[in-house]
Amino acid sequence: MSRQTTPLGRPRDPELDEKLMTAALLEYAQLGWGAFTMQGVARRAGVGKSALYLRWANKEQLLLDSVESVALTLRVNVDTGSLTGDLTALATALLEHFLDPIGWATLRITIDVTADFTDLQPFQQRIVRSLRTAAAGAFTRAVERGEMSADTAHEPLIESLFGAVLMHTLSRTQDERDHARAYPGEHVGPLVDVIVRSARPTKK
Amino acid sequence: MSRQTTPLGRPRDPELDEKLMTAALLEYAQLGWGAFTMQGVARRAGVGKSALYLRWANKEQLLLDSVESVALTLRVNVDTGSLTGDLTALATALLEHFLDPIGWATLRITIDVTADFTDLQPFQQRIVRSLRTAAAGAFTRAVERGEMSADTAHEPLIESLFGAVLMHTLSRTQDERDHARAYPGEHVGPLVDVIVRSARPTKK
Structure with a gap:
């Protein structure tokens, strides 16, 4: 899955990227914006929060990339x-x-x-x-x-x-x-x- | 606006009922289910939590009545x-x-x-x-x-x-x-x- 965005400066790991974006969308699907946090996404994906923050500066950026990755398949x-x-x-x-x-x-x-x-x-x-x-x-x-x-x-x-x-x-x-x-x-x-x-x- | 439901046993005050249901829907619109609480609805409506609990046993009942009151107008x-x-x-x-x-x-x-x-x-x-x-x-x-x-x-x-x-x-x-x-x-x-x-x- 190709994306135009550039992560924040660590070597790309497309599989992990996709796993994290999937976790973000599922977390959003369950909780909506009001209760959506980077912490929750990290817990769902089974990684530390730092793995998220190395790639995305904030939850808006994470969601933007995640939605984009799905839109491409449509x-x-x-x-x-x-x-x-x-x-x-x-x-x-x-x-x-x-x-x-x-x-x-x-x-x-x-x-x-x-x-x-x-x-x-x-x-x-x-x-x-x-x-x-x-x-x-x-x-x-x-x-x-x-x-x-x-x-x-x-x-x-x-x-x-x-x-x-x-x-x-x-x-x-x-x-x-x-x-x-x-x-x-x-x-x-x-x-x-x-x-x-x-x-x-x-x-x- | 007439509703079929029976509040939990205090004299009806249709204006207050409607004010509380409107607050519930607006609270939901802003936060979604994940962060929706009786406390938040009470704060938005400017009443104490007890005013809500006298009418609705829980947040599901409150939402059910609120949606019903809107559906009637459609x-x-x-x-x-x-x-x-x-x-x-x-x-x-x-x-x-x-x-x-x-x-x-x-x-x-x-x-x-x-x-x-x-x-x-x-x-x-x-x-x-x-x-x-x-x-x-x-x-x-x-x-x-x-x-x-x-x-x-x-x-x-x-x-x-x-x-x-x-x-x-x-x-x-x-x-x-x-x-x-x-x-x-x-x-x-x-x-x-x-x-x-x-x-x-x-x-x-």
């Missing part, structure tokens, strides 16, 4: 040859993201940032940008194939599809979320259909 | 005569809900419940039920008017519209959210269009 841009296929790949990746404790933690961080009680605005922009980039290609190809007219706005379709997957995850019980993990296609299929039907060109 | 079921009009009323109410610190707190509680680190499942069910009930009437009337075919599934449309409004709120900066507060119609319009286009009957 860049799905598959050309399956149809709008339904492309959006299914995207929606499935997003569903799996929300069903994963790590992915869920990044959502909670976004929620906390939106509430404006923390000063972590870059998180929000990075996650949103990653989602938009992943969808833009699918719509561009759909216009080229005539599945969608060129003057259809992308942004509301993107918000509807990603929002639907999020709401689907939110409104399901634990058992239903286990089912979604095993059969993601059954869960995203009807949500993708809403978007494909909405995007189809109107017959004159 | 039951919008307006018959405007068109699917676009009905969904615009609904989506606007939901947008305003998410833009309000109190509404945002109930969303965060749902998110925390979904992460399964708290034992507050009833929250989730109540909020979701309130949203679904509000949308079902709009779709039923649309089918009667021929704006939508009877065999179109409601659930994916509901998830798409509510999810879109949520995602729209999440992906906007503070300035953009202020704009949405002043001109909600401009923000929900394109999202409602996605759903209305998707629901329209296919020409044979």
Whole structure:
């Protein structure tokens, strides 16, 4: 996993970096911002606090890197040859993201940032940008194939599809979320259909 | 604001009840579950802890009542005569809900419940039920008017519209959210269009 950030000046150990960032996201997922501390992350990872502080100056930096490392894995841009296929790949990746404790933690961080009680605005922009980039290609190809007219706005379709997957995850019980993990296609299929039907060109 | 719950045995004071529940939601919005305490709520409301404990046995009960009192205000079921009009009323109410610190707190509680680190499942069910009930009437009337075919599934449309409004709120900066507060119609319009286009009957 490549990251652009530079740790604070000790030789890189990518495995340990990733272990610490995972611990940070899980700690956040459990406690939220109000009770999130470097001490807690160190305890969860089974390392001393100094191992954290050698890499990250403070908890904001640690969270920023951790979210970035997850956002990178969300860049799905598959050309399956149809709008339904492309959006299914995207929606499935997003569903799996929300069903994963790590992915869920990044959502909670976004929620906390939106509430404006923390000063972590870059998180929000990075996650949103990653989602938009992943969808833009699918719509561009759909216009080229005539599945969608060129003057259809992308942004509301993107918000509807990603929002639907999020709401689907939110409104399901634990058992239903286990089912979604095993059969993601059954869960995203009807949500993708809403978007494909909405995007189809109107017959004159 | 009427509630079904019975306080623990002192004469009702609806204004104080509501003040305490508002303080609870704001405290939660700021700190999340990990740092939420009865003590903190009492301090925020400017009362002694005993005023809280006379009404609610523990913080779970307090949160449950607080969320319920907000969920009641979300039951919008307006018959405007068109699917676009009905969904615009609904989506606007939901947008305003998410833009309000109190509404945002109930969303965060749902998110925390979904992460399964708290034992507050009833929250989730109540909020979701309130949203679904509000949308079902709009779709039923649309089918009667021929704006939508009877065999179109409601659930994916509901998830798409509510999810879109949520995602729209999440992906906007503070300035953009202020704009949405002043001109909600401009923000929900394109999202409602996605759903209305998707629901329209296919020409044979």
